[in-house]
Amino acid sequence: MTRRGLGSSTILVLQALARGFRYGFDVMDATELPSGTVYPILSKLEATGLARSSWEDARIARREKRPPRRYYEITATGAVELREAMQRLGVLAPRRRPGPAGRPSPARG
Amino acid sequence: MSDRMRPGARRVLRLCLLTVQGASHLVPSGDRDDWRGTWEAELWHRVLLLDRHGRLTLGAGAALLHRCLGAYWHAAWVLSRSLAPRALLAGTVLAARELGAAPAATGAAVLSLGLALGLGGTVLGVTRAAWNGVAATGQERVVRIWNRAPAARIGRTGLSSLELRTFRAGTPSIEALAAQRPSVVMLGPGADASPVDAGLVSPEFFETLGITAELGRTLSVADAGGQGPDAAPVVLDAELWRERFGGDPRIVGRTVTLDGAPHRVIGVVSPKLRLPRPGTRLWLPLGPLPESPGSHAAGAVARLRPGATLESAERELNRLSHRLQAEFPGGYLGQSGVAWSVSVEPLASRGPRVSRLLALLAAGATLTVVAGVAATSSVSAARLRARRLHVVATVAAGTAIGAALAAGTLGALGPWVDGWLPGARMAGAGGEAFAFIGAGGGVALLAHLIGLRGPARPASDGGRSGASLALLVCAAMLALGAGLCAQGYRGIRGDGSGFRAEGLLAVALGPGAQGPAGGGWPSAVARLAGVETVSRTLAPPLVGSLSGVTFVTDGSSKVGDRTPMTADVQMADPNYFAVLGQPITAGRTFRSPTAGRPTEAPGEVVVDASLAARFWPGTSPVGHRLRVVLDVGRVTDWLTVVGVAGDLHGTAPGETQAPLLYLPLAFDTTAATTLLVRTRLTPAELGAAIGRIGAGSVEPVDVGAVVAARAAPHLAATLILLALAGIVALMAVALRLVRPPQPLTTSA
Numbered sequence: 001m002t003r004r005g006l007g008s009s010t011i012l013v014l015q016a017l018a019r020g021f022r023y024g025f026d027v028m029d030a031t032e033l034p035s036g037t038v039y040p041i042l043s044k045l046e047a048t049g050l051a052r053s054s055w056e057d058a059r060i061a062r063r064e065k066r067p068p069r070r071y072y073e074i075t076a077t078g079a080v081e082l083r084e085a086m087q088r089l090g091v092l093a094p095r096r097r098p099g100p101a102g103r104p105s106p107a108r109g
Numbered sequence: 110m111s112d113r114m115r116p117g118a119r120r121v122l123r124l125c126l127l128t129v130q131g132a133s134h135l136v137p138s139g140d141r142d143d144w145r146g147t148w149e150a151e152l153w154h155r156v157l158l159l160d161r162h163g164r165l166t167l168g169a170g171a172a173l174l175h176r177c178l179g180a181y182w183h184a185a186w187v188l189s190r191s192l193a194p195r196a197l198l199a200g201t202v203l204a205a206r207e208l209g210a211a212p213a214a215t216g217a218a219v220l221s222l223g224l225a226l227g228l229g230g231t232v233l234g235v236t237r238a239a240w241n242g243v244a245a246t247g248q249e250r251v252v253r254i255w256n257r258a259p260a261a262r263i264g265r266t267g268l269s270s271l272e273l274r275t276f277r278a279g280t281p282s283i284e285a286l287a288a289q290r291p292s293v294v295m296l297g298p299g300a301d302a303s304p305v306d307a308g309l310v311s312p313e314f315f316e317t318l319g320i321t322a323e324l325g326r327t328l329s330v331a332d333a334g335g336q337g338p339d340a341a342p343v344v345l346d347a348e349l350w351r352e353r354f355g356g357d358p359r360i361v362g363r364t365v366t367l368d369g370a371p372h373r374v375i376g377v378v379s380p381k382l383r384l385p386r387p388g389t390r391l392w393l394p395l396g397p398l399p400e401s402p403g404s405h406a407a408g409a410v411a412r413l414r415p416g417a418t419l420e421s422a423e424r425e426l427n428r429l430s431h432r433l434q435a436e437f438p439g440g441y442l443g444q445s446g447v448a449w450s451v452s453v454e455p456l457a458s459r460g461p462r463v464s465r466l467l468a469l470l471a472a473g474a475t476l477t478v479v480a481g482v483a484a485t486s487s488v489s490a491a492r493l494r495a496r497r498l499h500v501v502a503t504v505a506a507g508t509a510i511g512a513a514l515a516a517g518t519l520g521a522l523g524p525w526v527d528g529w530l531p532g533a534r535m536a537g538a539g540g541e542a543f544a545f546i547g548a549g550g551g552v553a554l555l556a557h558l559i560g561l562r563g564p565a566r567p568a569s570d571g572g573r574s575g576a577s578l579a580l581l582v583c584a585a586m587l588a589l590g591a592g593l594c595a596q597g598y599r600g601i602r603g604d605g606s607g608f609r610a611e612g613l614l615a616v617a618l619g620p621g622a623q624g625p626a627g628g629g630w631p632s633a634v635a636r637l638a639g640v641e642t643v644s645r646t647l648a649p650p651l652v653g654s655l656s657g658v659t660f661v662t663d664g665s666s667k668v669g670d671r672t673p674m675t676a677d678v679q680m681a682d683p684n685y686f687a688v689l690g691q692p693i694t695a696g697r698t699f700r701s702p703t704a705g706r707p708t709e710a711p712g713e714v715v716v717d718a719s720l721a722a723r724f725w726p727g728t729s730p731v732g733h734r735l736r737v738v739l740d741v742g743r744v745t746d747w748l749t750v751v752g753v754a755g756d757l758h759g760t761a762p763g764e765t766q767a768p769l770l771y772l773p774l775a776f777d778t779t780a781a782t783t784l785l786v787r788t789r790l791t792p793a794e795l796g797a798a799i800g801r802i803g804a805g806s807v808e809p810v811d812v813g814a815v816v817a818a819r820a821a822p823h824l825a826a827t828l829i830l831l832a833l834a835g836i837v838a839l840m841a842v843a844l845r846l847v848r849p850p851q852p853l854t855t856s857a
Contacts, residue, residue, distance in 0.1 A: 036182025066153035
């Protein structure tokens with residue numbers, strides 16, 4: 001993926017990351033993009049250095065008796081790219097207030 | 110699952126996890142664990158959250174499941190990324206390193222797969238060639254017609270000329286009917302002459318089969334009456350035309366020598382025509398048939414009318430046959446309640462022996478490929494975990510080797526297949542063999558890729574043992590095939606033919622050749638230097654005789670009182686068996702003609718062992734009597750069986766010589782003379798010597814060379830199969846001895 005000409009879906013995902021949505025399903029809720037679109041975009045962002053991923057603290061997962069989740073964060077480079085892309089678009093995406101980690105808003109399946 | 114989860118939540122989670130698990134099979138194994146972990150963790154978290162807040166409704170569960178379907182798209186995307194050029198290049202470099210690290214294991218995998226596919230493709234190609242029948246338009250309506258007398262244990266036999274005329278005119282289900290009779294002719298001039306299987310056919314033959322000439326024309330009604338534009342016409346098989354005449358485009362109109370007489374080539378037909386019998390290479394007009402209703406003069410092929418069935422044709426033919434038998438009771442030689450019946454068979458049908466052989470070959474091909482796939486899977490999959498590209502390269506290399514092997518073997522075997530299997534034709538079989546190889550490679554690839562799933566584990570000894578055993582079974586099958594071919598070779602060469610072919614020359618002297626005074630030609634030739642013994646006969650052994658001659662016994666035969674029977678007839682002088690080296694196993698040969706009355710035949714006959722066993726099982730036929738119907742109006746007096754001769758053996762696998770009666774030469778009215786000469790001289794030397802005593806130009810034929818030529822395909826097949834068996838056995842041993850290193854634990 002080139003650094004120039006980010007697609008609209010990619011911009012939405014970057015925006016969601018920038019606004020604190022870190023987990024895959026949360027990004028899907030925030031962007032209203034299908035799962036088959038979000039995860040490939042996240043992988044591409046990671047591959048191009050615009051985002052990075054990690055696994056959450058295993059203690060949190062153990063406490064909740066579930067496997068550890070993978071979370072994504074926008075990098076500095078990604079933030080710059082997002083800003084430039086937004087300027088080119090001249091469109092502000094609707095703001096969504098991120099809830100507490102792991103709690104989606106609005107609630108979705 | 111979590112104890113705090115409600116049952117409904119557990120069900121939803123289980124269903125979602127199952128959905129994602131299905132998609133995970135698309136993900137390359139190196140990425141699979143991370144990919145599944147990502148998805149499953151999200152699903153766990155989401156289901157727990159919704160369940161905790163009591164919001165895991167039916168709709169929410171459906172939406173979650175719908176989201177899981179996106180996992181397939183995601184997985185496909187991950188897979189496509191792994192096939193990107195850069196990923197392929199990286200995989201290739203890695204695969205090359207692994208090849209260098211485990212050359213023996215990879216080599217064993219490639220070679221065993223290649224060998225298995227090649228052998229399987231070859232066997233399938235040969236099998237398919239055997240099913241290539243007559244290339245006739247509307248072949249499905251072409252049938253063969255036979256006479257039988259099951260109660261008398263008489264199998265397929267020909268029809269009389271009266272039956273042929275009656276059936277042709279009076280059977281509504283039959284559109285066309287033609288007569289055919291197998292024969293053998295000597296093609297070529299002089300010393301270059303060699304025996305060639307020929308077909309004597311009625312003029313409707315090619316039209317009945319729907320065969321048109323590739324060059325020139327086929328026989329017509331005018332050719333049968335001798336009124337045609339070409340005297341002594343002959344139609345050639347396309348392969349014979351290419352082999353013997355170099356594919357000469359000017360072959361039509363060219364004169365060829367058959368049995369020492371000139372014949373004009375009028376046309377060339379498809380090489381797939383295998384009538385009257387497999388191996389037929391040229392066709393001549395049949396000529397007039399004996400009119401005796403009891404003479405089973407020729408076989409018949411017919412074309413059914415559209416809409417007619419085998420049953421309707423058979424019904425109509427039997428109605429006519431029964432009427433003829435009622436009209437000519439004497440002509441059927443006192444059948445005494447044993448009725449002849451007519452049977453109709455599809456042309457493309459094959460005897461049970463050949464069908465069993467073909468089924469065995471097809472099973473062998475399948476087993477060979479399965480063994481090869483098992484062998485390579487065991488060796489390579491366990492070793493080459495997470496190296497999908499290497500697996501693809503291994504299978505591709507093995508498939509290429511298999512295709513090359515099959516191409517080379519089929520090409521080499523092509524000329525010999527005709528001698529192995531009746532009706533076989535290699536042309537067109539190669540395409541199906543390669544399709545089989547391609548399919549086998551696909552199966553091998555699938556097996557390998559499935560084997561790549563799951564965690565890496567050490568190579569399985571049990572798997573390698575099983576594959577090794579499968580390869581040994583293949584080697585044993587190949588060795589068995591080599592043994593059968595070797596048996597066929599031994600059966601033809603040397604005394605296995607039933608006589609001593611080496612050092613035996615045949616000399617055709619033409620009609621009316623009486624020879625010098627003082628005993629005629631046999632005596633004159635026997636006095637030549639270098640000649641040991643001489644016999645006079647109708648035709649050389651395994652080359653010619655009177656076929657399908659009817660005879661009847663004096664009631665001593667076990668098959669029934671005065672029941673008509675058929676056999677081939679050879680006519681010769683009393684020296685015949687001694688000159689040939691054909692043993693007399695009981696009794697003696699027949700007497701010489703009475704001095705001063707050379708044309709008066711002694712009332713004696715010799716039968717061969719097959720005929721004796723069939724009609725006098727468990728007892729000796731010596732002393733019993735029989736009568737033979739040689740032709741219209743020519744029925745012998747009662748002849749006494751004076752001896753039993755050893756059987757002659759055929760020259761193709763499974764082919765047997767028909768039962769033979771040996772009659773004194775005085776019964777021969779063909780006026781042709783063939784001398785069989787046991788000598789140390791070469792054919793050229795003998796020909797020159799005979800020419801000097803007044804026979805003119807003669808060109809003896811080396812009977813030993815003819816028999817050797819017929820045996821050569823069996824020898825070639827034996828050697829090829831033995832070599833392949835050895836290679837497969839070595840592969841089996843190598844598979845057990847070569848221990849692949851432990852699999853890598855890092856992913857691509």
